[in-house]
Amino acid sequence: MKLTFEPSAGEAEVVVRGDPGDPEVPRILAALQTAAVRQGRLLLRKAGTEREYLLEPEKIDYFSAREGGVLARAGGEDYETRLRLYELSRALRPQGFVQISKGIVVNVQAVRAVEAEFSGNYTALLRDGKTRLTISRSYMRDFRNYVLEGK
Numbered sequence: 001m002k003l004t005f006e007p008s009a010g011e012a013e014v015v016v017r018g019d020p021g022d023p024e025v026p027r028i029l030a031a032l033q034t035a036a037v038r039q040g041r042l043l044l045r046k047a048g049t050e051r052e053y054l055l056e057p058e059k060i061d062y063f064s065a066r067e068g069g070v071l072a073r074a075g076g077e078d079y080e081t082r083l084r085l086y087e088l089s090r091a092l093r094p095q096g097f098v099q100i101s102k103g104i105v106v107n108v109q110a111v112r113a114v115e116a117e118f119s120g121n122y123t124a125l126l127r128d129g130k131t132r133l134t135i136s137r138s139y140m141r142d143f144r145n146y147v148l149e150g151k
Contacts, residue, residue, distance in 0.1 A: 001028075020050075030082055040095070044072050044079035053079070057095045061110040061126055062133060063088050065103035076128065098146045100124065100135040108147055 001024055014032060018025050029052075032043055041054045060074045065085045072079040081088070089099045096108045106124060113125040114135065122135040135143055 026082070042072070042081065042083075044074075044081050047071065047078040047080055055079070057092055057097065058107070058109060060107055061128070061131065062104055062106040063097075073131070093146075098139075098143050100133060100139045100143055102136070104133055106133060108143075 016025065016028055016032075029043070041056055042060070043052050044055055045052045055072075055074055060072050063070055063072050063081070063085060070081050070083065070085050070088065072081055083091075085099075085103065085105055089097065089105045092105070097105050098108055099105045106126075110126050111124045112127050112129070115123045115125065117123055117134075120137045122137075122140055124133045124135055125131070126133065
């Protein structure tokens with residue numbers, strides 16, 4: 001592996017060049033992702049492309065576990081992350097993210113309203129006015145405590 005640093009007056013930019021099949025590439029990208037989360041940003045790949053973007057957590061509405069990975073929904077677009085849902089839940093809780101079901105972690109700032117359902121679950125209506133996410137009964141207490149007490 002070769003590392004090169006080129007001084008620049010602009011924003012820091014990281015470019016990883018190499019064979020996508022090289023086992024070092026995923027390890028390098030995972031290390032960058034961990035560093036980005038610590039800086040308050042996430043390294044996310046736009047769904048269906050190889051390009052990765054740094055996004056601030058407050059721009060993300062929610063994360064959902066899907067077969068084969070975790071998707072982030074931000075600004076009406078889907079992004080993929082290499083992090084697992086439990087890692088995101090733990091790392092982003094201080095920034096306002098709470099797990100609301102087995103497969104969803106939501107940005108509390110993106111929730112516009114909450115409605116009770118007959119089943120005992122709740123539905124969170126997000127800021128886009130269209131997205132509805134189920135808050136499982138077993139996660140509702142934690143969601144409510146976070147919203148009301150910031151814990």
